[in-house]
Every structure is written in structure tokens, then in C-alpha cells.
């Protein structure tokens with residue numbers, strides 16, 4: 001806990017220092033009764049141009065393609081959409097969205113650039129670095145990149161699923177100082193403010209504890225995808241990369257200008273003190289684990305207390321099917337994930353060598369790629385605490 005004064009001081013200091021900023025705007029902000037809300041899009045363009053004119057680098061992550069497409073071809077509001085309908089609507093709405101932004105930013109003399117991404121673009125390390133280079137080039141040229149998930153081609157199991165998560169990954173990818181998430185509520189409340197009149201606003205969150213997580217319900221606006229849950233998750237991803245986050249109202253006039261001039265609006269999330277390096281952040285937050293290894297107590301201790309690599313001798317069970325190079329969870333005997341890392345052998349190979357000394361790998365498999373099943377440079381400990389070990 002910190003005092004209100006300390007929270008406000010840190011908030012203002014971090015706003016003043018922020019030079020590279022990712023701003024995410026949700027569908028509920030951008031869409032009105034008749035489709036994309038030109039007034040709101042104009043406000044956003046003015047606000048972002050104001051930040052840009054102060055010499056800051058700004059990147060916009062914008063939702064709204066599906067809801068814009070839905071309004072454009074007048075699909076009944078009560079119709080429940082499946083994945084293929086949403087993908088088709090995104091194809092219709094994305095071009096409307098970009099046309100609206102192009103006109104709005106053009107009025108302030110700004111050039112924009114459309115970047116559509118799938119999860120695969122960030123899950124492969126070479127593509128991840130490629131996206132990073134493109135974004136840096138766009139920023140160097142003074143343009144404002146506008147990013148959305150490439151919904152039309154993203155297959156279900158390889159989706160980000162929501163733009164809050166995508167925005168947080170972009171923040172970490174380009175080492176942004178701050179993630180600003182603009183939505184249809186004033187910020188994070190102690191309960192869902194649209195359902196609970198007693199819910200009170202939170203101004204500063206030092207750490208996303210289970211208590212904070214419990215404040216958030218599954219409820220989302222009629223147009224939203226991720227809800228407050230995915231915004232909290234996003235703030236956690238950004239905090240672990242050393243950035244701060246803000247959740248606040250996207251439909252208010254001059255919101256960014258007012259925020260940066262010190263007005264107390266919305267909820268501010270402080271960065272974590274111990275930040276993990278960019279490669280480990282990529283492993284822990286971008287990759288989707290494809291299976292798990294259950295470890296004995298000695299292996300859990302080696303990882304958690306001594307930061308060692310994982311050897312085959314400490315593995316007691318292999319869960320799921322995965323290939324060399326996939327991300328895989330490490331679990332203790334109670335089934336809790338203690339870490340996640342890149343695997344040096346496929347699931348079938350590990351089933352053969354688990355419980356054995358590393359010196360036997362070659363005789364069992366007929367080849368020997370590495371002593372370790374996971375190298376410590378590729379392991380991210382999720383909860384490095386002693387209580388994780390079995391008594």
C-alpha cells in the first residue's frame with residue numbers, strides 16, 4: 001500500500017517521463033448508434049496529435065473493425081455472431097476504420113500506418129523482431145502506427161483474442177514507457193460500476209493482487225471483447241516489462257491532454273520494480289504453452305531456489321504433446337505452474353528420458369542435443385517462492 005499523495009506523485013512523474021506510449025481504444029468507445037463515431041475518432045486524433053507534437057512517440061491499438069462492419073451492413077444487434085461472421089465483419093469494418101482515422105489524423109497533418117498482426121507474428125522470434133523493426137521505422141518517420149489484430153485470418157487457437165492483450169505485447173515489444181487503455185468506464189472500480197452502485201474507483205494500483213483480480217467481473221459492454229479482466233491482465237504484462245498502465249474513459253473530451261497535465265482521472269498501475277529481460281518476457285507472456293512437465297521436489301528446488309536448468313532426472317510426468325522449441329509449463333507435485341520455458345526435446349523423447357541421468361540421453365534416444373531439457377536462460381519462474389515446493 002502507498003499513500004494517496006505518494007501515488008499521485010509517482011503517477012505524475014511517470015506521465016512526465018513517458019516518451020513512447022501505446023494507446024488502446026476499445027469498440028465501446030469508437031462505436032455509436034450509427035456505426036463508427038466520427039466525433040470520437042476526431043477527438044482521439046486531436047489528442048494523439050497533441051501528444052505527438054510534444055515530441056513523444058505514439059502508437060494506437062484500435063478495436064472497432066467488427067462493430068463498424070456490423071453497423072455498415074446493418075446486421076441485427078440481437079444476432080449472436082460466430083467466429084466466421086466476426087472475421088468477415090472485420091474485413092468489412094477495418095477499411096472503414098482506417099478511412100476514418102486517415103481523415104481525422106490528416107486534419108492535424110499526421111500520417112498514419114496500418115499494421116495488422118496475428119499471434120503467430122509475435123510467437124515466432126524472427127517475426128517478432130521483424131515487427132519491432134517495422135514499428136521503429138514507422139516511428140522514426142514520424143508516422144502514427146495503428147494496430148489491430150488481423151481478425152480475418154486469425155485462427156481460433158492462435159488468436160490474441162482481445163486488443164488489451166495485443167496492446168500490452170506491443171508495449172513490451174517496443175519497450176514503451178506506458179500503456180493507456182481507453183474504455184467505456186471511468187477506470188477500475190472495486191466492483192463492476194455498470195452493475196454495482198456501491199463500487200468505488202481505484203486511483204493507484206501498486207500490484208495486481210488476487211484481491212484486485214476479484215474486483216473484476218466477466219461482464220463487458222455490449223460491443224467489448226476482453227472486458228476488465230483482459231485489461232487487468234494487460235496491465236500485469238506491461239508492469240512485468242517495467243512499464244506503467246492507465247485505464248480510463250475514452251469518450252471524454254481531451255482525455256490525454258488532461259491526463260498529461262496532471263488531472264486525476266482513471267486508474268494508474270505502477271511498474272514492477274524487478275523487471276525481467278525482453279526475451280524472458282516474450283517466453284512468459286507471448287507464447288502459449290503447449291504442454292507441461294511435472295517435476296519432483298528436488299527439481300522444483302533446483303529451479304526455484306538455485307536458478308538451475310531442468311535435467312531429465314527431475315521429470316516425473318509429461319502432459320500433452322509438444323515439439324522442440326515450444327513453450328512448456330513446469331509444474332510441482334501439486335499441479336501448480338512454477339515456471340514456463342522453451343523445451344529442447346519433444347514430448348515423445350522426454351517420455352523416454354524422464355527420470356534418467358543426462359549421460360544416458362544418447363544411449364536411449366540415439367542422439368544427444370543437449371544435457372538440459374530446458375536451459376535456465378529459457379526458463380521464466382512464475383512464482384519464485386518457497387511455498388511453491390511440496391512439504
Ligand SMILES: Nc1ncnc2c1ncn2[C@@H]1O[C@H](COP(=O)(O)OP(=O)(O)O)[C@@H](O)[C@H]1O
Pocket residue numbers: 025026027028029182183184185187188189190191192193194215216217218219220221222223224225226227228229
Ligand atoms: N471492477 C470493474 N471495474 C470497471 N469495469 C468493470 C469491472 N468489472 C467488469 N467491468 C466491465 O468492463 C467493461 C469494459 O470492458 P469492455 O466492454 O471489454 O470494453 P472495451 O470495448 O473498451 O475493451 C465495462 O463496461 C464494465 O461493465
Ligand SMILES: N[C@@H](CCC(=O)OP(=O)(O)O)C(=O)O
Pocket residue numbers: 025026027028062063064065066067090148149151161162163164223224225226227
Ligand atoms: N479486433 C477486434 C476487437 C477485439 C477487441 O479486443 O475489442 P475490444 O474489447 O472492444 O477492445 C475488432 O477490431 O473489432
